[in-house]
Amino acid sequence: MKLTRISLxxxxxxxxxxxxxxxxxxxxxxxxxxxxxxxxxxxxxxxFFGVKTSVIATLFSAIFGIPSGFFLARSDTFxxxxxxxxxxxxxxxxxxxxxxxxxxxFNAPFVxxxxxxxxxxxxxxxxxxxxxxxxxxxxxxxxFELISPTYERIAMTLGxxxxxxxxxxTFKLAFNGILSGLVLTWLRSLxxxxxxxxxxxxxxxxxxxxxxxxxxxxxxGDFDKGLAASVFVVILSFVMxxxxxxxxxxxxNLE
Amino acid sequence: xxxxxxxxxxxxxxxxxxxxxxxxxxxxxxxxxxxxxxLLKMIAGFYNPDYGSIKINDRIFFSSEKKINLSIQxxxxxxxxxxxxxxxxxxxxENIEYGIKKRKLxxxxxxxxxxxxxxxxxxxxxxxxxxxxxxxxxxxLARALIVKPDILLLDEPxxxxxxxxxxxxxxxxxxxxxxxxxxxxxxxxxxxxxFVFGEEIVIIKDGRVVEFGDKEAVFENPRFVDTAQLVDFGxxxxxxxxxxxxxxxxxxxxxxxxxxxxxAKYCCIKxxxxxxxxxxxxxxxxxxxxxxxxxxxxxxxxxINLVAKTDDGVLIYVNIPPHILGKMSLDEGKNxxxxxxxxxxxxxxx
Numbered sequence: 001m002k003l004t005r006i007s008l009x010x011x012x013x014x015x016x017x018x019x020x021x022x023x024x025x026x027x028x029x030x031x032x033x034x035x036x037x038x039x040x041x042x043x044x045x046x047x048f049f050g051v052k053t054s055v056i057a058t059l060f061s062a063i064f065g066i067p068s069g070f071f072l073a074r075s076d077t078f079x080x081x082x083x084x085x086x087x088x089x090x091x092x093x094x095x096x097x098x099x100x101x102x103x104x105x106f107n108a109p110f111v112x113x114x115x116x117x118x119x120x121x122x123x124x125x126x127x128x129x130x131x132x133x134x135x136x137x138x139x140x141x142x143x144f145e146l147i148s149p150t151y152e153r154i155a156m157t158l159g160x161x162x163x164x165x166x167x168x169x170t171f172k173l174a175f176n177g178i179l180s181g182l183v184l185t186w187l188r189s190l191x192x193x194x195x196x197x198x199x200x201x202x203x204x205x206x207x208x209x210x211x212x213x214x215x216x217x218x219x220x221g222d223f224d225k226g227l228a229a230s231v232f233v234v235i236l237s238f239v240m241x242x243x244x245x246x247x248x249x250x251x252x253n254l255e
Numbered sequence: 256x257x258x259x260x261x262x263x264x265x266x267x268x269x270x271x272x273x274x275x276x277x278x279x280x281x282x283x284x285x286x287x288x289x290x291x292x293x294l295l296k297m298i299a300g301f302y303n304p305d306y307g308s309i310k311i312n313d314r315i316f317f318s319s320e321k322k323i324n325l326s327i328q329x330x331x332x333x334x335x336x337x338x339x340x341x342x343x344x345x346x347x348x349e350n351i352e353y354g355i356k357k358r359k360l361x362x363x364x365x366x367x368x369x370x371x372x373x374x375x376x377x378x379x380x381x382x383x384x385x386x387x388x389x390x391x392x393x394x395x396l397a398r399a400l401i402v403k404p405d406i407l408l409l410d411e412p413x414x415x416x417x418x419x420x421x422x423x424x425x426x427x428x429x430x431x432x433x434x435x436x437x438x439x440x441x442x443x444x445x446x447x448x449x450f451v452f453g454e455e456i457v458i459i460k461d462g463r464v465v466e467f468g469d470k471e472a473v474f475e476n477p478r479f480v481d482t483a484q485l486v487d488f489g490x491x492x493x494x495x496x497x498x499x500x501x502x503x504x505x506x507x508x509x510x511x512x513x514x515x516x517x518x519a520k521y522c523c524i525k526x527x528x529x530x531x532x533x534x535x536x537x538x539x540x541x542x543x544x545x546x547x548x549x550x551x552x553x554x555x556x557x558x559i560n561l562v563a564k565t566d567d568g569v570l571i572y573v574n575i576p577p578h579i580l581g582k583m584s585l586d587e588g589k590n591x592x593x594x595x596x597x598x599x600x601x602x603x604x605x
Contacts (some may be wrong), residue, residue, distance in 0.1 A: 050277035153301050156327040157334045158354030172344050
């Protein structure tokens with residue numbers, strides 16, 4: 001048997017696994033409860049809170065992550081390698097631990113006098129930013145690495161300013177890769193639980209996002225509503241990803 | 256007019272280059288890794304030398320002494336590398352227009368005219384990935400020319416292309432260099448390309464210029480043995496002793512010569528200048544007759560390379576046109592007499 005055939009079996013098993021839990025969730029859920037979510041003010045509040053905090057966290061990830069990714073892609077020094085491994089830290093330690101560390105830091109006297117992050121929306125946003133920004137950095141780095149700096153140089157010989165030559169060539173060519181990193185960052189922030197709970201406190205109508213709301217529903221014994229919200233999230237994520245992918249049409253491809 | 260005297264440390268590699276050339280078609284010739292590509296990038300301004308100066312057409316691009324360092328944009332060079340040339344996210348037309356828009360120039364040549372001349376009219380609305388390698392490099396050349404650069408820097412731009420297309424494009428470059436009167440600096444590791452294109456040649460080896468000057472002088476009469484090796488002098492022999500009208504070589508051969516240069520360490524002979532003598536004719540007046548046996552026959556396409564061996568085991572390389580092989584019924588193991596003319600012996604220093 002060909003190697004591709006053998007590997008297909010493994011890919012098939014994984015797909016069956018994913019599909020079965022989703023399908024079973026859809027089978028089990030009571031559609032009335034899904035519709036009822038639209039009147040569940042606590043849930044809607046969590047959706048709004050989650051979207052708001054995750055969008056802001058993604059925005060900051062883009063602002064800091066894209067230039068950082070560019071630096072890491074172009075620089076090949078000891079410093080850049082060291083910084084690169086720093087960005088692995090939020091990925092390898094559990095989000096709950098990130099939350100615990102942030103909570104401790106925000107409780108420090110010199111931070112407290114400056115701004116009170118604990119149990120606030122800003123605190124939750126910072127927590128999500130911390131957990132999710134490495135996705136932006138890494139995706140940007142990978143995207144920039146694929147683009148030869150020669151294009152930029154040629155653009156400069158043709159009279160383009162340093163910034164214009166970067167934007168017209170490297171940035172536009174890397175844009176798809178960067179965008180997929182930002183989508184990942186956003187989805188990660190939207191679904192963030194541990195760190196957001198630790199820093200934000202998970203207070204209903206105040207600092208609870210979608211996963212926290214589902215968790216609260218489940219711990220209160222409201223399994224049906226919890227499942228309905230979960231199914232809702234699956235649909236929402238799927239729709240969002242399809243929307244974003246079609247909105248940013250794939251530009252003409254590389255050589 | 257190109258005057259360059261620079262030093263640059265690139266990791267463990269030292270580039271120390273010093274030359275000046277005047278003609279409009281110059282070739283920098285050297286094997287891969289000799290530093291010729293880095294040199295071109297420093298002329299374009301992609302990075303800077305550690306010390307020295309770069310002067311093109313009386314404009315100083317860089318001078319560590321005078322603290323001059325023109326930006327890439329102000330150097331106004333056309334740069335054409337082997338790959339990553341056209342912007343993949345733009346059509347061919349957008350690519351060619353790019354420089355005009357950025358420099359806010361009026362398109363005096365006309366994109367259509369230029370495209371016609373470069374034979375890429377039907378490519379204008381396509382993307383780079385939709386056209387062939389030759390068309391890409393044509394378009395890139397058009398894009399570089401339309402902004403009227405002061406010099407064209409070509410970094411092995413055609414090396415990845417098939418031979419006929421490579422030759423065609425080389426001729427196109429020679430043609431535009433003449434009609435637009437733009438000097439061209441052409442980097443290559445291909446001997447034939449260097450020979451055909453260049454009026455002046457700069458030979459570079461291990462980050463150093465070995466020799467530079469007019470093509471004929473460099474190719475036919477190199478002064479240094481490193482150059483002789485690079486320009487395919489197949490027979491390079493160390494000299495043991497000088498006499499009035501002959502030299503003795505370390506391998507035992509004695510060659511009659513004229514204009515003996517006693518400061519030389521090597522004598523070099525191109526394989527195409529070694530002759531095979533016909534035994535049925537009078538050969539008494541031929542110089543430097545050597546009896547040999549054909550050791551090996553190598554087919555090289557346009558010519559045939561023979562390895563002839565003397566009784567003492569000295570190998571002599573001979574290039575002949577293919578038809579000679581049958582005409583003289585040459586075969587491996589056959590005895591032949593070869594002859595080296597006095598004037599084809601070149602004396603080289605170390």
